[in-house]
Each structure stands twice: as C-alpha cells, then as structure tokens.
Amino acid sequence: MLDKVVLDKLATVEQRSEELELQMADPEVAGEYSRLEGVIKEHSSLRHIVALFREYRGTIDELEDARTLIREESDRQMAALAREEIEELEGRQGEIEHDLRVALIPKDPNDQKGVIVEVRAGTGGEEAGLFAAEMYRMYTRFAQRHSWGVEVISSTETGLGSIREIIFQIDGNGAYSRLKHESGTHRVQRVPVTESSGRIHTSATTVAVLPEAEEIDVQIDPDDLEIDVFLAGGHGGQSVQKNSTAIRITHKPSGMVVQCQDERSQLKNKEKAMAVLRSRLLAQEVERQQAEISQDRKSQVGTGDRSGRVRTYNFPQDRVTDHRVGYTRHNLEAVLDGEIDDILHRLVEAEQARNLENFGA
Incomplete structure (x- = not known):
C-alpha cells in the first residue's frame, strides 16, 4: 500500500494535470505558440503518472468491493470467485505501486537529449x-x-x-x-x-x-573564447589543405580546448566545435552537481x-x-x-x- 506522502504527491500531480488541461482549452494560451507548446509538453510528461494513479484507485475500489462480497456472501462458490479476484487484484496493485514509485523519481533533465x-x-x-x-x-x-x-x-x-x-x-x-x-x-x-x-x-x-x-542550456560569453584558425590536415583532400578551415576554440575560464577540421567550411567547423564545447561544459556542471550529492x-x-x-x-x-x-x-x-x-x-x-x-x- 502506498503511504500518505506518496499519495499526496500523486494527488498533486493529478491536480496539476487537470490545470494544464484547462490551460490547453484556454483561447488566450492557444494564441501563444511557445506557451501552448510548454503546456502540452508538461501535460504529456504527467499523463502516464495520472493514468497509473487512476488505475490504482480503481484497483483499490475493486479490492474493497471483493472483500465486502466475501464478508457478506453466503454462497461458497461466489466467495471462492471473489477470493480469486482478490488475488489477481492484489498482484496488479503491487505492479502499479512499483510503476508509480518509478514514475515519481525525478527525471534526469538531459534524458531526452541527443x-x-x-x-x-x-x-x-x-x-x-x-x-x-x-x-x-x-x-x-x-x-x-x-x-x-x-x-x-x-x-x-x-x-x-x-x-x-x-x-x-x-x-x-x-x-x-x-x-x-x-x-x-x-x-x-x-x-x-x-x-x-x-x-x-x-x-x-x-x-x-x-x-x-543547446545555447539555452549553457551560456558562453564570447569574451571567454580564444578562436584560432589554421590549415586542415589529414584526410581532407587538396581543397581542404589549401584553405584555413580548421578551428580551435579555447574556453579560457575552464581551460577546455576543442578543435574541428573535418568540414571544408570554416563556419561549419566552428559550429561543430561549439557544440562539443557546450556539451562538455554542461557535462562538467552535471558532474559538479552530482559530486555535491555523492562525494565518492x-x-x-x-x-x-x-x-x-x-x-x-x-x-x-x-x-x-x-x-x-x-x-x-x-x-x-x-x-x-x-x-x-x-x-x-x-x-x-x-x-x-x-x-x-x-x-x-
């Protein structure tokens, strides 16, 4: 059986889901695409938990009905059927409780990323x-x-x-x-x-x-960057060799150095190098936060x-x-x-x- 703390969390989630449904039907919200997109995304993230919670409540109600039937039913055959139903419902109750606990675990905010x-x-x-x-x-x-x-x-x-x-x-x-x-x-x-x-x-x-x-995940001050351009080497072909297309970016506050020379375009190499730098800085921040939780x-x-x-x-x-x-x-x-x-x-x-x-x- 779920304890009161978990049940209160689930009730809060269900209430929030209902609030979001009202917002999706609100013409004012529907008129703002970015706002509506955020509401739809949040509602979608809660849908599975709410469905499980409602199934859980329905299972508890069915269990109570079956137990009441056993207490009041004089027919042995009907009582035996009720006991079989209780056994099946209790098994399902345990499965839903486990699924709900897993669903309530705070999600890694990066899980849906590439x-x-x-x-x-x-x-x-x-x-x-x-x-x-x-x-x-x-x-x-x-x-x-x-x-x-x-x-x-x-x-x-x-x-x-x-x-x-x-x-x-x-x-x-x-x-x-x-x-x-x-x-x-x-x-x-x-x-x-x-x-x-x-x-x-x-x-x-x-x-x-x-x-x-993405850029919204990590804010990088352009003044913190030292960007060097040089000739690409390796397997790039003669056209790559002739032009300075390779990029090396140094993030001065962290000392991180990223370089890219696979593309023939200097701009594309810079975009790729910046993508790697942002991801490394994000990973560094995640590492720092987790280290605060677990020093070892x-x-x-x-x-x-x-x-x-x-x-x-x-x-x-x-x-x-x-x-x-x-x-x-x-x-x-x-x-x-x-x-x-x-x-x-x-x-x-x-x-x-x-x-x-x-x-x-």
Whole structure:
C-alpha cells in the first residue's frame, strides 16, 4: 500500500494535470505558440503518472468491493470467485505501486537529449586503436537500428582502420537516457592479427557520453573564447589543405580546448566545435552537481587503464560482460553490430533500483 506522502504527491500531480488541461482549452494560451507548446509538453510528461494513479484507485475500489462480497456472501462458490479476484487484484496493485514509485523519481533533465560521444584509444597500442574503430561502428549501428542520425565532428586516424580519437553526434530523442551508461573504460581481450604465438592481448578504449547542449542550456560569453584558425590536415583532400578551415576554440575560464577540421567550411567547423564545447561544459556542471550529492562518485571516463573497466569484450570465449551489473552474454559479433539493447536495459534497471532506494520506496 502506498503511504500518505506518496499519495499526496500523486494527488498533486493529478491536480496539476487537470490545470494544464484547462490551460490547453484556454483561447488566450492557444494564441501563444511557445506557451501552448510548454503546456502540452508538461501535460504529456504527467499523463502516464495520472493514468497509473487512476488505475490504482480503481484497483483499490475493486479490492474493497471483493472483500465486502466475501464478508457478506453466503454462497461458497461466489466467495471462492471473489477470493480469486482478490488475488489477481492484489498482484496488479503491487505492479502499479512499483510503476508509480518509478514514475515519481525525478527525471534526469538531459534524458531526452541527443548525445555527443567521444571514443579514444587507451592502453594497448595499435590494438586499442582498432578496437576504438569497432566501438565507433557499434554505436553507429545501434543508432541506425533506432533510426537516429550520426554525424562525425572530428576524428584522428593512426593507421589502416585504426582510430586514436573520434568525436561524433547521435541525434535522437532519448539517446542520452539510453547511452549515458556507456561512459567508462571498455576492455578487449583477443589475439591480434600480428601475434604469431597466439597470445591473448588486453587493451582498452575509453568512452565519454555527453548530453547534447543547446545555447539555452549553457551560456558562453564570447569574451571567454580564444578562436584560432589554421590549415586542415589529414584526410581532407587538396581543397581542404589549401584553405584555413580548421578551428580551435579555447574556453579560457575552464581551460577546455576543442578543435574541428573535418568540414571544408570554416563556419561549419566552428559550429561543430561549439557544440562539443557546450556539451562538455554542461557535462562538467552535471558532474559538479552530482559530486555535491555523492562525494565518492568516480569520474566518467577514468584513466583509460586496463583496471578501470566497465565492460570486457572477450573474443576467444565469444563473450561480453558488463561488470557494473554482472551481466554476461555471448555472440560478440552481434554486440559489435549494435545489438546492445539488452545490456543497456539492465543498466537502466539498475539505475532505477538505485533511485528507488534513494526515493525511500
């Protein structure tokens, strides 16, 4: 049974939902598009909780009716049917109570955003660079499976099929809520192609997932920026090489440096670099706020050393293990082809369990 504190919260949510419904029907509100959009968005966010709450009240009423029937009914057959109904209703009551507690947990305000993902080769030399390229492909294939757009912001290649660093954007509603737990060190164990003795090597790749920040999320003073323009290098073609299109932006208060040279347009490179800077500053602020809540919270990426791992990809045993939730699955080829929904689902469930515990459920 839900306690009075939770019931009072639910009643407040329902009242707010009804107020928003009245506002949506108000011609004055309907005449202001931005205001109406905000009202519709807030009402939509409450709809699921209100529906559950009303179902919960209906279930409680049905339970009371069934219990009253047992107390008053002399017919044994009718009483037996009522007991079966009570058992079914009590089971449903428990499910709704759990769903309501989860729904009331304060949501991460960044959950519905797209993401900027940074993948870097860690320890392990060329093998780490090769795995970084495979990780990039894994996230790209995952995004494609969800019909999300992917755009490379910057990349540094070190050899044939090897990547030292790649930064890319995934544009999809709710991408951050699904991918934010990917941040950390990913370890790979396999026999490199160049290893003649068949010895298994261990290398690591680091991943950082940042919520995509808009200008309204992060205010940046232009006077705090130092912008340098230089010739693009690497795989850009001769037309890129001839013009100064690459951009390096230094955010003086934080010391953050971002550069982009993948586009042939100086303006587009600046836009991409600013997008990364905003996302890094937003992530820094989120990190600061969370650190105030939990002083022992570890950094998002860690050192890139083999020991600081969140997940291990073991090729000889065709196995991937996420060490945070103790989940292991096989068919590594499918995982690297973007079939990671089952892993992400367990990480989201673990997050909900922690939040429920903190919520006092």
